[in-house]
Amino acid sequence: QKEVEQDPGPLSVPEGAIVSLNCTYSNSAFQYFMWYRQYSRKGPELLMYTYSSGNKEDGRFTAQVDKSSKYISLFIRDSQPSDSATYLCAFDGGTSYGKLTFGQGTILTVHP
């Protein structure tokens, strides 16, 4: 069983839609939960970061963590074409801090 499972998509939505991206994980030692966004031909950039169960909001983005179910989600409200990218969930605190474990990424396209 993989430590992290992420639906690869691709996901295609119209502009203005609400997008839900999800990951499940199996390693109970994970303490930090992140979402990275990666544009084509670029490196990943940190979008959201949280360490507790519950919701964290930043503008149009909401990160949700459910430690009991080992499930994390990223919601994007009022999606824009500029949100078109690959979204990677990432986890820290497994074998050692600083060693991130990534999901395989979900490709999102928001069309006008």
Added chain:
Amino acid sequence: EAGVVQSPRYKIIEKKQPVAFWCNPISGHNTLYWYLQNLGQGPELLIRYENEEAVDDSQLPKDRFSAERLKGVDSTLKIQPAELGDSAVYLCASSLGRATDTQYFGPGTRLTVL
């Protein structure tokens, strides 16, 4: 502020040839990471440096891969000899150095082995 710089951006070589990638981290960042990203996959850590010391290289295939970070600033990752399966994007990242500090990624070097 300049981000993480990597060069070259693209490299095409024939199998069995050597290749090297260079990374210059963000100024003041003590921790440097090399990741491998295969097509359609998330990055996987190859090696992590704290200053000039490699503190986690358990995922680095040491028979053909080597890395160095002289003087604790920029770093070089080398493959010798390259194999077809090494075709991937090699990402460098850096952070301030505390365990949970944000990792900032460079644009990567896209390697194609023919």
